[in-house]
Amino acid sequence: xxxxxxxxxIGLIVGIFFLAKHLEKKRTEAVHxxxxxxxxxxxxxxGEFHATLEPFKLFNQGxxxxxxNLIRATRGDDQIAICDYQYTTGSGKHQHxxxxxxxxxxxxxxxxxxxxxxxxxxxxxxxGKVFGGQxxxxxEDPEFSKAYVLQTQDNEGELRRLFNEQTRSVFTRLAPKGVxxxxxxGTLVFHFGRRLGPERFGELVDDALAxxxxxx
Numbered sequence: 001x002x003x004x005x006x007x008x009x010i011g012l013i014v015g016i017f018f019l020a021k022h023l024e025k026k027r028t029e030a031v032h033x034x035x036x037x038x039x040x041x042x043x044x045x046x047g048e049f050h051a052t053l054e055p056f057k058l059f060n061q062g063x064x065x066x067x068x069n070l071i072r073a074t075r076g077d078d079q080i081a082i083c084d085y086q087y088t089t090g091s092g093k094h095q096h097x098x099x100x101x102x103x104x105x106x107x108x109x110x111x112x113x114x115x116x117x118x119x120x121x122x123x124x125x126x127x128g129k130v131f132g133g134q135x136x137x138x139x140e141d142p143e144f145s146k147a148y149v150l151q152t153q154d155n156e157g158e159l160r161r162l163f164n165e166q167t168r169s170v171f172t173r174l175a176p177k178g179v180x181x182x183x184x185x186g187t188l189v190f191h192f193g194r195r196l197g198p199e200r201f202g203e204l205v206d207d208a209l210a211x212x213x214x215x216x
């Protein structure tokens with residue numbers, strides 16, 4: 001019986017591994033099909049692309065980082081890329097793999113001061129403020145300030161100028177989707193904090209471009 005249990009466990013692990021491989025293959029096929037229908041091109045050179053994103057917060061978290069299913073397109077002056085990205089935090093029983101579909105927009109328009117905006121988590125962020133964590137608020141816009149934690153490594157005054165009423169309005173409209181956005185220089189990194197089906201890629205791109213449009 002112990003031997004049968006061991007064989008069964010090994011068989012289960014092998015089955016899960018091959019099922020995961022199969023599902024990833026089907027996803028890649030679906031992503032490429034969407035790309036072909038929407039003017040995007042699959043790009044196997046994800047390693048070089050990944051290296052260009054190292055300055056961004058998302059791509060410096062956790063370990064076992066993986067980037068897959070990179071597709072690219074050009075819309076006017078904007079170079080757009082979509083990819084699946086994942087990383088793992090913790091280890092053993094406490095490890096957790098975070099997956100998200102990311103849209104990046106590289107633009108020749110005015111360079112952005114650094115900023116990072118994410119959905120506010122009430123208790124966690126209250127404790128962060130107690131211990132000195134940065135969160136830039138706007139007294140004239142409590143709805144935006146309640147929805148987002150906004151941070152910068154650069155000049156806060158420049159960021160406040162960038163986040164004018166129009167910009168804050170767009171971010172507030174997107175808040176229910178749980179968007180996370182980081183910008184610096186000519187690049188914007190945008191995602192919803194989870195992996196998306198290809199049927200939502202158009203929505204992801206439209207929202208990322210709406211944000212980039214008002215950041216000027």
